[in-house]
Amino acid sequence: MRKIKIAIVGGGVAGATSAIYLAKLGLDVTIFERESSLVSGPPFCHLHAGGNLYREISDEQCIKLLKQSIDFLKFYPFVVDYRPTVIALPSTDKQSPKQLLLRLKLLTKEYERLIEKDSSNQVLGEPREYFRLYSREDLERLKSKNVPTKPKDSDEWMVAVSQNLDFETVQFPLILVQEYGLNLFRLASGATLILENMKNVTLKRDTEVTNIQREEEGWLVGYNNKQESFDYLINSAGFRTGKIDDMLGVPCKRMVEFKAAYVSHWKSKEQTPFPEIIFHGERGTPQGMGQFTPYPNGYFQLHGMTNSITLYDDGLVVNTSFSCQPKLKKKFIEKIEKSWSQEEIEERTKLAIEHLSRFIPNFSEATVGSKPLFGAQQIPGDDPTLRVAEVSFPTRAYARCEIVKVSSVVDMVKAIKNNLIELEYIENVEENISFSSELLEEQIDSLAQMICRQRDYPSSLGCLNINIS
């Protein structure tokens, strides 16, 4: 078969993963990325292995997120922070913890089923330990224990929670679930190391694609006053996916949402390992969900799903019949392309600290850790609560990636591979893609920390609380 040439527009997690996967199949791949480094788009810190952060989504979406997260974890083991998540319902919440149990039991069954099908799917621990309940008495018992430096089991993870949570503000039981963290800086590092070493990959950083035209069976891609022919085009341009659709004149329907997470530092807890803690709440109200996401050395990433913290009044936009590109307000584009004002960083980070201090009173002593982690993300269709989406093929030899959660990328690239098989560009080969042995932990770690510094974040954000290796 003729070796086909693939153009990938955008080197975020979708574009970088497509490049790794297709290059491993032996294809000739070129990535165009307008920024100077890969995976520099919106942030991600949750794997979402079961979707337990989203009460409002369907069981089907949660089951799909569980399966996709397991595939993602097997593909990118070095990106995963193996610390669990504690789910708490505030005492003022309309629901009770009992109502969350049905879904958790369903997810446990699904996890068992996936392991029965393929034992290598057992990456979230024993299925019977997928979730555990903690009563107030359990927490009172753990309160007197010493905080372990490296927690080894669920009880050890709960010690820091028992010593810092205000028990009056939450309902019991608390739920500890094997939902892990993701480290975007380690993904940027690992993907860069892999792609820079692949002979059939051309990495064009600082290169914006400005024009694309249909050419016989393929595409003529324009960048930097040059043009180059390709057989197949992958649009993984993130929230700018619509601009590429406009160049091609294909049908579309999508939304784009600007959001931000805040980085805080809690000096007195630099040596205390915490699990992630989620305090559920109604999105868009002052009681919106709070997310307390730990990084090493006392750094915590914070979300507050209110319009004065993570969300913005006018942050969600839709496309029109004239353009596939939803138009974000200038103030958001300026944040993405230039910078934030110091005043707004201070204001929103402090509000985020207050939001979480309602449940963890001593956290009020935390300070601003750095500029926020922020960006705009694409959501295909017209349902803003959609959490699982992969890729569509609106015209021949064109894959349009629109992931909402990063765990969807493995299903996304497999769908692209199937499209290439249908087009008879490649044969159906059973691939077993693994590259962990090619990468040295020290290399990933030092490049991840360097990327943090280059992007003006503390280097601790490039480190894991718990590393499987």
Ligand SMILES: Cc1cc2nc3c(=O)[nH]c(=O)nc-3n(C[C@H](O)[C@H](O)[C@H](O)COP(=O)(O)OP(=O)(O)OC[C@H]3O[C@@H](n4cnc5c(N)ncnc54)[C@H](O)[C@@H]3O)c2cc1C
């Ligand atoms: C605050 C926030 C928190 C989030 N938290 C999570 C989380 O915990 N877990 C999770 O799974 N997801 C999370 N997400 C969603 C996640 O960030 C996105 O789904 C994911 O990053 C999208 O990846 P992508 O590769 O599709 O797009 P991007 O990462 O945006 O990559 C697109 C790339 O294309 C480049 N590009 C665009 N146009 C061109 C062009 N014409 N030429 C060349 N290059 C171009 C851009 O520079 C960019 O690097 C979060 C999003 C936000 C905003």
